[in-house]
Amino acid sequence: MDEQDTAAILHGDVLSDTAEEPQLDVNKEEPGVPSTDVVRPPVTCSLPVSVEPVLFLSMFSLALQAPLSTQYLWDRISEDLGYNGSKRSECGNSSAPPDPLQKEVETLTAHWNLYISLGGFSVGLLVVPLLGSWSDLAGRRRVLILPNLGLALQTIVYLVVMYLKLPVVYFLVGRLLSGLSGDFNAVLAGCFAYVADISDRRSRTFRVAILEACLGLSGMLASIIGGQWRRAQGYINPFWLVLATNLVSALYAFLFVRESVVPDPSAKLLTTRHHKAVWHLYSSGGSSSEAGGQFHRCKLWLYTLCFFLVVTVHFGSRELYVLYELSSPLCWGPDFIGYGSAAHHLGYLSSLAGIKIMQRCMEDSWVALVGLASNIVGLVVFSVANSTQLMFTGYGLCLLFMTSTPVLRSKLSKLVEPSEQGALFASVACVESLCYLVGSGVFNSLYPATLHFMKGFPFLLAAIILFIPAGIIGTLQCLEQRRDQRDATVS
Missing domain, CATH: 1.20.1250.20 (MFS general substrate transporter like domains)
Structure with a gap:
């Protein structure tokens, strides 16, 4: 038994001796047998690792960034409109009429949040199915690396906006750039598909639940850190952590995550075949x-x-x-x-x-x-x-x-x-x-x-x-x- 087989067994997977063996029938109950062949590219580490850290780090960066960007929008719009008050969150029966300027700040902040979310969603709706279907042929690691680099690019745009006090419309530009690389949804798709590749039918539910737990834990940790850090040092330093987290996640996927499918070197990204594969999935089952x-x-x-x-x-x-x-x-x-x-x-x-x-x-x-x-x-x-x-x-x-x-x-x-x-x-x-x-x-x-x-x-x-x-x-x-x-x- 060589080093590659030993690492795969420690990982909980079974390697196929050749790529010419027939694919497994997913309708058969065969515990301990993965869904696809497992190969290790020469650039990866031999340690038995999986994609849970990738999802944890990506979710941490997203959960840290989202509330901070909303608060920054509130402060920038307040500054532009000349509103010096603060949004009241205390509980009490106040007879004072609502401040019309505060209402305008609330409305504009909500609208910009909506525009940014819709911009990312509309682009991702086209890109994520493309990347997901492409990963079935080209391999999962690329779909774990590329979206994290896009999220890092979005953070760089946000930092430039904060340093130079540019108009908040550039937040939308950063979101669109991230959407073109698949955004966080591509990371989700890649991680869950990877776990489906390396798990058998009996253990798959629990492996998927581990990924769900990573989402919750990273979200909780980011919520605790983000609010206290913003109060102490403002917005810019936490966003540097967001950038570092995205880059570390991409680097981890590149160095440590083994490929879970046999990559096809001839697989093309920009083709209608990938969207047709998604359509075929739901039109014919x-x-x-x-x-x-x-x-x-x-x-x-x-x-x-x-x-x-x-x-x-x-x-x-x-x-x-x-x-x-x-x-x-x-x-x-x-x-x-x-x-x-x-x-x-x-x-x-x-x-x-x-x-x-x-x-x-x-x-x-x-x-x-x-x-x-x-x-x-x-x-x-x-x-x-x-x-x-x-x-x-x-x-x-x-x-x-x-x-x-x-x-x-x-x-x-x-x-x-x-x-x-x-x-x-x-x-x-x-x-x-x-x-x-x-x-x-x-x-x-x-x-x-x-x-x-x-x-x-x-x-x-x-x-x-x-x-x-x-x-x-x-x-x-x-x-x-x-x-x-x-x-x-x-x-």
Whole structure:
């Protein structure tokens, strides 16, 4: 056994002796066997490493940058308009009329945030499927390196704007440049596709859950660091850390991450073939749908719908937590808001442990239903929370809320061939971006519109929406069990 085989076994993978062996059937249950051949380019390190650090570092930079850029927009627009006040966050009954200048600052900041988000989303909608499908042929490492370099370029533009006090429209320019390289969604697609490549069907859900936990932990760490650092040293120094983090993530992917597919040197990036591959995936169910027919394609669409609804609720409700806690009757200060954010992010770790435990005694679909039940009960408690104790009770009940999304990603991955993982997860990443836009827009509009009859109504609506994916997942699992029983009886 040579050094390459030893490193692969330590990594949890099995190497193929030749590239000419037939591809594995993803519909067969073969624990310990990866979906694709694993090769190591000559520039990579021999250590057994994976992509979790890439996703952690990329998410850290994004979570550190996003709130700081919004606060910078607020300060720059306030300076341009001559507004010297501060946005009030204290809880109290003030009879003073609202400051019209403050309202204008709030409106312009919200609009610029929307323009920047839409600019990145519209470009990424074209680029991310292209890169994801291309990675099925050219390899995953390139799709891990290129978007991080684009994010670093965006940060450089932001730093130039801050140093030279350029108009805030240049933030949009930086976002578009990042979108042309795939943005963070391409990193997501590459990391999840990589894990699908190197994991077998039995362990895939847990490996995906580890990546989800990386997202939560890095987001929590960045939230803690960013606010304190900005208060102490302003905006520029934290953005230098954002730049360094993106470059380190790209360097790590280049030096340490082994390739998970056999690269095709003749694979071209700028071709319509990649978008056609994504279209084929959802129009016909992909290459593996030949065995499952119409039911296979329906499952692909239904699980994607479930993912859309669940993630939209996650993003939408998360946008309201701080606003709900700041106002009466909770009237939380910064300390309690920090504790609440920590309790929310703790759900990523507890969900990871929950998946590991529950997989020993139940199918993945039932694990997802337990997670949805946890989320539903917690949201119902949030909708009526009028005390600190009740609010933290809701956070406690939501400790398994992140078990559903890893299961859905894993189920989608198992529905397609190894050669289609990149196209699939690129599509899922685009859906996730759409979830953020829809969730943020709907729930932020719904909250002020329902204050007069029920302050927590958006949380209650979110809980009701989650019954839809719960019903779909439960129904599909029952149908699959009946079909398996019928096939076993016939055989």
